[in-house]
Amino acid sequence: MSEGTQNMAGKKADLSLKIAGISFTNPIIAASGTFGYGREYSDVIDVSRLGGICSKGLTLEPRSGNTGRRILETPSGLMNSIGLENPGIPHFIEHELPKMLELGPVVIANLSGSTLNTYVEGARLLDASDVHMIELNISCPNVKAGGMAWGLDPKAAATVTKAVRRVTNKPLIVKLSPNALSLVKVAQAVVNVGADVLSLVNTFQGFALDITTGKPVFDNITAGFSGPAIKPLALRMVRDILLGVPQCSPTRKFSSVPSELAIRKKHKKNRFVPVIGLGGISCWQDAAEFLMTGASAIQIGTAIFANPHVIGDVITGLETFYGRRS
Amino acid sequence: MCSPYPKVACAATVESIQPVGTDVFSLVLVRQFTPVSTCGDRGIIPEPIPGQFFMLRARPSGVLLGRPISVYCYDDRTITFLILKKGKGTSELCSVSPGQQVDIIGPIGNCFLRPDSSEIEEVIKTAITPRTEESAELSVAVIGGGIGVAPVAGFALSLPPGTFDFYASFRTGTYGLDGIAAIAKNVIITTEDGSFGDRGMLSDVFNPELYDLVYACGPTPMLKYIQSACKNASRHPLVYLSLEQHMACGAGACLGCTIQTMHGNKRCCVDGPVFNAAEVIL
Numbered sequence: 153m154s155e156g157t158q159n160m161a162g163k164k165a166d167l168s169l170k171i172a173g174i175s176f177t178n179p180i181i182a183a184s185g186t187f188g189y190g191r192e193y194s195d196v197i198d199v200s201r202l203g204g205i206c207s208k209g210l211t212l213e214p215r216s217g218n219t220g221r222r223i224l225e226t227p228s229g230l231m232n233s234i235g236l237e238n239p240g241i242p243h244f245i246e247h248e249l250p251k252m253l254e255l256g257p258v259v260i261a262n263l264s265g266s267t268l269n270t271y272v273e274g275a276r277l278l279d280a281s282d283v284h285m286i287e288l289n290i291s292c293p294n295v296k297a298g299g300m301a302w303g304l305d306p307k308a309a310a311t312v313t314k315a316v317r318r319v320t321n322k323p324l325i326v327k328l329s330p331n332a333l334s335l336v337k338v339a340q341a342v343v344n345v346g347a348d349v350l351s352l353v354n355t356f357q358g359f360a361l362d363i364t365t366g367k368p369v370f371d372n373i374t375a376g377f378s379g380p381a382i383k384p385l386a387l388r389m390v391r392d393i394l395l396g397v398p399q400c401s402p403t404r405k406f407s408s409v410p411s412e413l414a415i416r417k418k419h420k421k422n423r424f425v426p427v428i429g430l431g432g433i434s435c436w437q438d439a440a441e442f443l444m445t446g447a448s449a450i451q452i453g454t455a456i457f458a459n460p461h462v463i464g465d466v467i468t469g470l471e472t473f474y475g476r477r478s
Numbered sequence: 479m480c481s482p483y484p485k486v487a488c489a490a491t492v493e494s495i496q497p498v499g500t501d502v503f504s505l506v507l508v509r510q511f512t513p514v515s516t517c518g519d520r521g522i523i524p525e526p527i528p529g530q531f532f533m534l535r536a537r538p539s540g541v542l543l544g545r546p547i548s549v550y551c552y553d554d555r556t557i558t559f560l561i562l563k564k565g566k567g568t569s570e571l572c573s574v575s576p577g578q579q580v581d582i583i584g585p586i587g588n589c590f591l592r593p594d595s596s597e598i599e600e601v602i603k604t605a606i607t608p609r610t611e612e613s614a615e616l617s618v619a620v621i622g623g624g625i626g627v628a629p630v631a632g633f634a635l636s637l638p639p640g641t642f643d644f645y646a647s648f649r650t651g652t653y654g655l656d657g658i659a660a661i662a663k664n665v666i667i668t669t670e671d672g673s674f675g676d677r678g679m680l681s682d683v684f685n686p687e688l689y690d691l692v693y694a695c696g697p698t699p700m701l702k703y704i705q706s707a708c709k710n711a712s713r714h715p716l717v718y719l720s721l722e723q724h725m726a727c728g729a730g731a732c733l734g735c736t737i738q739t740m741h742g743n744k745r746c747c748v749d750g751p752v753f754n755a756a757e758v759i760l
Contacts, residue, residue, distance in 0.1 A: 188731035192748075196487045196583065196729070208733070216743055223724040223734035225542055225567075230726060237733045237743065379542055457727040458535065458543050459581065460487045 165474030167203075167467070169405060171426050171448060172323035172348040174284055176203035176258055179406065179443065180467050183430050183453030184209055184262035184287065184327070185234065189248040190255045197460045201467055203449065204258035207244065209289050211264050212274040214240035220371030224360055229381035230454050231358050233370040236264055236295050241274045245281045253282055260325065263316070264289040264299055271302075272315050279320035286322045288313060288347075291329030291354035293376045300357075303329035306341035317346035325428065328352040328393075330382075335389055336396035343399050343425050350393060350400065351428035351451065353386045379432055379454045386431020387445060394446040399425040402446030406474070434462060436469025443470075484524050485586065486511075489537055489579040493556055495572070499653035501563040502625065503572040505534075506556050507580060524585060526552060528633035529720060529752045532584030533728040534559065536570035544583060545571065546725045546747070548629035548695070550654060560654050562625040586728050587751050590633045590693050590718055593618050593641065598691065601716055601754075616690040618642035619715075620662075621704065623680065623696020627654040629720050630695045634658060643688075647680040647700065680704070686711035695720035698760060705755040717755035721746055 167178035182190070184206035190199055199205070217237025224231040238244070244261070252259050261283040265271035271288075278286050290303035290312055302312045313326055326342045328335060330353035339350055355376025360369040369375075394400050403426060429447030433439050434455035442450045455462045490507040498504045509523040526532075526549045533544030545567040550558045563572045574580060591597050593616050602616070620642050622630040627646050631654045634644055644662035646655060650671045659665050666683050667675030676683055680700055686692070686707040692715050694704050701719050708717045723735040723746040730748035737746045738759040744750060 186727070186732060188729070192727075192729045192731040195485050208731075217733060217736065219738075221724060222736065223726050223732070227540075228542060230542060232726070232732070232734060234733050237736065454542070454726075457732060460583070460729070 162472070163475045163478075164471040165478055167470055167474065169403065169448065171428075172285065172325075174258055174323055176449065178203040178467055178470070179449035180204075180439070180463060180470075181206060181258075181260070181428065181449055181451045182456065182463065183451035184289065185232075186453035186456050189244075190252045190257070193456070193460050194255065197463060200256035201464055202257040204260055204285075205252065205255065206260045206262050206287055206451065207248070207252065208238050209236045209262045209264045209292055210238050210241050210244050210274065211236055211266070212241050212270040212277070214238065214243065218370070218372045221369055224369055224375070226360075226377070226379075227381065229377055229379035230457070231360060231370070231375040231377050232355070233372045233375040235372060236292055236299070241277045245277060249281060249283060258284045260285045260287050262287045262289050262327070264292055264295075266295070266299070268312060268315055271312050272319055275316040276319045279322055283322065285325060286316070286320060287325040287327050287351060288316055289327050289354070291327050291331075293329070293331060293355055293357045293374060300329050300331060300354075303338060303354075304332045306334070306337040309338045310341040310345045313342040313347055314345040323348045325349040325351050327354055329354050330385065330389055330431075331357050336392055339393050339397050339400070343397055347425065349426050349428060350397075351430060352393065353382070353389050353431045356382055356385070380434050381432065383432030383438060386429065387442060389431075390427060390429040390442060390447055391445050393427055397425070399423050400427050403443075403448035406443035406448070407446045433466070436466045436473065439466045439470055440473055485584055486521065486523055487581075487583045488513075488521070488523070490523060490582050492574045492576050492578045492580060494576055495574055498560065499648075499651050501572075502653050503561050503563065504550070505559045505561055505571060505574070505580075507559070507582070508556055509552070510555070523557060523582070526557065526585035527589035528636050529589035529629055530585040530587050531629070531751060532557075532559070532582050532586060533725070534571055535567065535581040536574050537579040537581055539567075539570055539581070541567040541570065543567070543726055544581060544728065546586075546722070546728060547571070548720070548751075549585065549632055550628040551632045551635065560625060560628040583728050586747055588749070590630075590720070590752055593637070593691055598716070602690070615641065617688060619645060619684070619689045619692045621645040621647075621680065621684070621692065621694035621696065622654070623647045623694070623700040624649065626694075626696030626700075626720070626722075628695075630693055631655060631658060633693060635661060637661070645680060645684055647696070648674070681707070686715060687713060689713065689715045691715060692717045693720075694718070701755075702760045705758075705760060708755065718752050719755050719758065720751045721753060721758065722751070723747075
């Protein structure tokens with residue numbers, strides 16, 4: 153039981169919302185790479201309570217991922233070097249997607265790639281499928297070609313987003329890398345070429361050395377860093393985007409009122425691009441912090457590994473919290 | 479294959495914690511649990527099958543993730559684990575007190591196929607070298623190295639008496655062998671310091687030529703030795719190895735614990751932890 157939930161008896165808030173035209177029962181989404189294709193957790197928790205599920209990062213061709221050690225826990229954090237292991241988009245569409253759609257939550261396909269062409273071809277296949285949304289992953293730090301390279305530079309990010317946008321009418325989320333030198337510029341660039349939603353942050357690039365061997369812990373040298381340790385960094389970046397990209401504004405329903413970001417009202421004529429916040433969220437209070445900062449929805453990832461019930465706890469906690477505020 | 483038993487994620491109460499060897503503790507958890515989450519239920523931890531494991535984390539804990547720990551034994555009321563104090567997560571688990579709670583997810587994974595199972599019969603039948611004496615009983619070896627003795631000892635205790643030889647290899651001293659001497663045909667123990675049984679390692683006492691079926695869990699160098707010794711043995715014994723890997727989710731979702739096999743990557747947590755030695759690349 154998260155602290156405080158017990159004391160907040162009373163009515164429960166309706167957390168339902170629309171993101172890019174898609175109806176979510178609540179703003180809680182399982183983050184890509186931490187929830188498989190949804191069914192992996194269906195024997196321990198009620199997966200249908202989630203607002204949405206992001207698939208494991210998908211590429212056009214199957215990938216076997218990185219060699220060597222893939223996981224290293226650090227104080228309040230987790231380093232991973234999975235390397236986008238996945239069965240390929242055609243396999244996903246044929247074998248995983250139908251079962252994923254039966255689970256109930258909004259199905260979001262996380263699309264990655266190496267070359268521009270593989271992103272586009274992958275997007276074409278997903279566009280013809282029944283996935284509800286596409287999350288364009290230009291931020292995986294664990295592959296040598298592609299992935300994060302596309303998300304570090306505004307021009308490269310715009311190029312891949314524009315190319316994918318051209319071949320799909322599905323709502324397009326672009327998942328940003330916190331490793332970009334100027335995150336706001338990357339965000340603005342992808343919004344300008346048609347991103348419907350932004351999600352941030354993917355993992356931070358980290359490094360670990362094995363002092364007994366003097367060699368890097370990971371075969372791929374660097375690894376993605378996630379978990380509670382990154383939460384303040386992620387939250388700061390979400391706020392930077394909300395302040396720095398005119399089209400991105402808080403969803404009224406969840407943000408703190410009066411919000412320091414309410415100033416965005418003057419940009420009314422702009423297309424509204426919601427922001428999905430993620431990074432280290434491990435309890436409903438963390439989720440509320442992101443939502444009150446202005447995120448329209450949140451994703452939970454690493455915290456699920458330690459406690460799959462965190463999903464239900466966050467949803468119940470937010471229902472009670474917003475119920476009391478209304 | 480083993481039937482996919484239901485899993486739970488809950489907090490279990492510590493019944494007892496006892497040192498049983500150098501840095502090795504026996505942790506007994508009560509199977510009946512009450513909800514600790516807004517969405518948890520009360521219930522009972524499902525009965526594990528020998529070879530399965532749980533993700534365990536002390537409550538409260540300074541670590542993020544549960545640690546994969548094999549089931550040693552269980553009864554209607556409790557489940558017992560042997561835990562080697564190795565890092566922060568296992569140190570916490572070895573320092574819990576009776577009444578305290580431990581976060582658990584499980585039981586997880588496949589199990590050891592029993593010698594009398596139809597699956598084993600099928601595999602033996604289709605083996606490269608067919609057995610000549612069809613009626614003869616399979617000659618079985620169960621091998622544990624260090625803390626790897628826990629899952630194989632639990633498995634051995636579920637086999638009919640007098641149907642297997644039990645090997646246990648330790649650095650120093652022994653643990654986890656309760657009841658084994660009474661049920662195994664032969665018990666062969668080695669310690670590196672000679673403090674118990676024969677001084678030496680498994681390779682000094684194990685003769686792969688004697689067996690049709692081998693089950694093992696232990697350090698990777700020991701498993702590599704068993705894999706290669708049995709591959710070269712004239713009877714081509716069928717070998718099942720229980721493998722260990724760093725894990726995050728224990729649900730098959732994160733792909734952090736993959737094992738390389740002849741058939742591509744397999745997840746140690748849910749495709750294993752028990753693999754046919756002829757298929758894994760160690």
